Amino acid sequence: MNPIALITGATSGIGRATALKMAANNYDMIITGRREERLVNLKNAIEKSYTAKVHILSFDIRDKQEVMEAIDSLPEKWKPIGVLINNAGLAVGLDHVQDGEIDDWERMIDTNIKGLLYITRKVAPIMIEKGDGHIINIGSIAGKEVYEKGNVYCATKHAVEALSKAMRIDMLEDNIKVTSISPGLVETEFSVVRFKGDKQKADNTYKGYTPLTGEDVAEVVVFTVNLPAHVNLNNIEITPRAQANSFYKNINP
Secondary structure, X not given: OOOEEEEOOOOOHHHHHHHHHHHHOOOEEEEEEOOHHHHHHXXXXXXXXXXXXXXXXXXXXXXXXXXXXXXXXXXXXXXXXXXXXXXXXXXXXXXXXXXXXXXXXXXXXXXXXXXHHHHHHHHHHHHHHHOOEEEEEXXXXXXXXXXXXXXXXXXXXXXXXXXXXXXXXXXXXXXXXXXXXXXXXXXXXXXXXXXXXXXXXXXXXXXXXXXXOHHHHHHHHHHHHOOOOOOOOOEEEEOOOOEOOOOOEOOOO
């Protein structure tokens, strides 16, 4: 078999694009997400175009028991995971903290922090036993700077940043690479989810400039995993040309 990568949140956006790029680079993949039909469609698309093999695990990453059972269910040939891409994440709502919806907060915390921890807790020991592995955490520039109304989302991505640093320290002697990739504005389903299905609001987020695409971020992921074994990129921040940071964008009328 080819080297094996596990990608969470592979049903759309960065996760889906990364699965396709990894397949083109001769990785077999375990793809995960809640929407099984989309996972099946992605598996079919990959296996039609590439020699890569795909294994589907459909579960909710917020559910600790589902995560544990999913990884435990892997056939032996799929267990030697070499790359874990913690991509599953979301923003919900855009309110001042005093007006925030607690259900939105819990959804972000459960997905962006707890889900990442659950899957890492199951996969990292597999890598340690092998004596080799690479964990890539998809963060955000929201993990670098806090912006108005970003409060809890920014907090979760700051947590991803801290956890990436902690993982790198904790697994240093186990020969595990850890990379944090922090994209700026990427046009995926992200804003549709944030605005709870309001497509017009989501589209307005990207008006007047060219945002990143899922494929742009996927290119960075693949570049990172294909570096020589002794090289680790600790932290990568990527924005569209028109974005300087969380606050400044060059928007054309």
